[in-house]
Amino acid sequence: MAEMIVSKARTKAAAKQCNVSSDFYDALDAKVRELIADAEKRAMANGRKTIRPYDL
Numbered sequence: 111m112a113e114m115i116v117s118k119a120r121t122k123a124a125a126k127q128c129n130v131s132s133d134f135y136d137a138l139d140a141k142v143r144e145l146i147a148d149a150e151k152r153a154m155a156n157g158r159k160t161i162r163p164y165d166l
Contacts, residue, residue: 114135114136114139115139115142115143115146116135116138116139116142118130118135121134121135121138145166146161148165148166149161149165149166150165152165153165
C-alpha cells in the first residue's frame with residue numbers, strides 16, 4: 111500500500127472528544143484519496159491543471 115497522506119498524530123489530536131481506532135486511519139486515508147481524485151477530475155473537466163477548494 112502507498113504511504114499514508116494523513117498524519118495519525120494530527121488526526122488523533124484533531125479528535126478532541128473521542129479516541130481514534132486503528133482502522134479509522136486507513137478509512138480516512140482512502141476518503142482523502144477519493145476526494146483528491148474527484149477534485150482532479152473536476153479541475154481537468156474545467157480545463158485547469160490546478161485543484162482549487164471549490165473542486166471539493
